[in-house]
Amino acid sequence: MHFDSFAAFLEMGGYGFFVWLSYGVSLLVVVAFIIYVKLDKRKLIAEVRAEAARKARIKQAKEQS
Amino acid sequence: MWKWLHPYAKTERAYALCNTLLPYFFVTAVVGLLVGFIWGLAFAPTDYQQGDSFRIIYIHVPSAILSMSTYVAMAIAGFVGLVWQWKTAYMSMIAIAPVGAVLTFISLFTGAAWGKPMWGTWWIWDARLTAQLILFFLYLGVMALYGAFSDKTQAGKSAAIMALVGVINIPIIHYSVEWWNTLHQGATITKFGKPSIALSMLWPLLISIVGTVGLIGTLVMMNLKNQILRRELHRPWVIALLQKTEQR
Numbered sequence: 001m002h003f004d005s006f007a008a009f010l011e012m013g014g015y016g017f018f019v020w021l022s023y024g025v026s027l028l029v030v031v032a033f034i035i036y037v038k039l040d041k042r043k044l045i046a047e048v049r050a051e052a053a054r055k056a057r058i059k060q061a062k063e064q065s
Numbered sequence: 066m067w068k069w070l071h072p073y074a075k076t077e078r079a080y081a082l083c084n085t086l087l088p089y090f091f092v093t094a095v096v097g098l099l100v101g102f103i104w105g106l107a108f109a110p111t112d113y114q115q116g117d118s119f120r121i122i123y124i125h126v127p128s129a130i131l132s133m134s135t136y137v138a139m140a141i142a143g144f145v146g147l148v149w150q151w152k153t154a155y156m157s158m159i160a161i162a163p164v165g166a167v168l169t170f171i172s173l174f175t176g177a178a179w180g181k182p183m184w185g186t187w188w189i190w191d192a193r194l195t196a197q198l199i200l201f202f203l204y205l206g207v208m209a210l211y212g213a214f215s216d217k218t219q220a221g222k223s224a225a226i227m228a229l230v231g232v233i234n235i236p237i238i239h240y241s242v243e244w245w246n247t248l249h250q251g252a253t254i255t256k257f258g259k260p261s262i263a264l265s266m267l268w269p270l271l272i273s274i275v276g277t278v279g280l281i282g283t284l285v286m287m288n289l290k291n292q293i294l295r296r297e298l299h300r301p302w303v304i305a306l307l308q309k310t311e312q313r
Contacts, residue, residue, distance in 0.1 A: 002108055009107060013117035018182050022121045022175040023102070026128070029174075030280070033167050037287045044294050048307040051299075 077302050079153045080293050083286045090282030097276020101127075104269035112266075121179040123270060126253065127277035129172035132200060133235050135165040135281060139207070140232045143225025155221030156296060158228060159211050160289035164281055166204035173197060184248055192241040193249035196234060203231040217296060 003009040012019045073079050105123035112119035139161040146154035176194065177187040188194065207224045214220035242251045253262050254270070262270070297303045 002110060012120065013111060015116060015118035015120075015182055018118055018178045019106075019120050022124055022178045023106075025174050025178075026124050026171045029167055029171055030284070033163065033284060034287070037284070037291060040288075040291045041294075044291060044298065045307045045310060047298060048304055052304070052308065 074149075074151045074153055076153060076156075076293050076297050076300075079156075080290060083290045083293075087283065087286045090279045090286060093279025094276055094283050095279075097272055097279050099276075101269050101271075101273030101276050105266075105273060109266050109269055110263070115183060118179060118182050119266075121175050122253075122266075123273045125172060125175040125179060126270060127274040128168045128175065129197070130274065131277050131281060132165055132168040132172050132197075133238060135161060135168060136200060136203070136228075136235060137232065139165060139204075140225075140228045143221075143228040146221050147225050147229075152218075152221075152296065153293070155217070155225065156292040157285075157289055158221070158225060159208070160292045161285050162204050162208045162211070162224075162228075164284045164288065166201060166208070167284070168277075168281065169197065169201040169204060173201060189248055191248045192245040193238065193247050196238040196241050199234055200231075200238060203227075203234060207231070 001009075010016055010020075073082055102123055106120050109120070111117055139158050142154050142158035142161060145151055146158060173194075176197075180189070181187050207228050210227050211217075211220045211224040214223065241247060242249055251261075254267065294303050294307065
């Protein structure tokens with residue numbers, strides 16, 4: 001290990017703010033993208049479900065008439 | 066080769082391929098980024114000029130280099146779509162675009178956070194920085210153009226042409242540090258001859274780059290799966306698949 005203590009590791013020789021800002025924001029952006037993809041998938045599932053329900057209703061209406 | 070490649074023009078096969086590749090990309094991403102970042106942040110020696118601020122390199126350089134490679138990949142996908150009229154090629158192109166935009170944003174942001182302590186400014190209209198900002202807008206432009214058409218074949222064609230025209234920006238970004246007198250430093254590893262970085266700093270950088278490739282692959286596969294499903298939403302295999310996942 002290059003640093004003497006964990007505190008020194010966090011401090012990054014005085015550049016801690018910039019180093020951890022870079023890594024933090026990058027992680028945040030990637031996580032946000034993953035959440036977006038997951039929500040997108042959920043939307044697709046909801047669409048298919050709504051379409052299936054609509055078809056079932058049409059079928060039911062036809063049978064009644 | 067073409068006979069082998071052709072079945073993947075079918076969406077169902079392409080979807081299955083995404084599922085096959087995803088775990089490999091994911092493992093590469095997790096292992097590569099963990100090893101690269103921990104090695105780079107905690108074990109690599111301090112830079113004699115820049116102190117510990119140089120540790121931003123382990124995220125800045127992979128995202129910057131690969132934002133260009135990703136753009137070329139997106140343009141190639143667009144080219145394949147234009148020439149061979151593959152629907153899956155356009156889907157790949159539009160699946161890659163937001164991932165590339167994310168990478169370019171990361172490279173710009175980490176560059177700013179590195180520039181502040183080293184150059185004394187978050188941003189400057191330097192050739193390298195400006196060209197990279199244009200790359201970011203090109204990604205957004207491809208996405209916006211694709212979104213502007215309701216006919217997705219037309220959308221794919223237009224966005225592919227824009228992506229191909231934008232390739233001109235890639236050599237401009239790469240050679241900007243040589244052609245102009247820039248504040249940005251010259252190439253560290255992507256040049257002929259010996260890399261100008263100590264081996265103990267270079268290894269974690271190379272591993273981070275491999276990990277970032279894995280991350281890009283993972284994100285593109287995840288997004289591409291959604292793109293395929295969206296375009297084929299009324300196909301029986303998609304309906305069956307989505308209703309099955311919904312029960313879980």
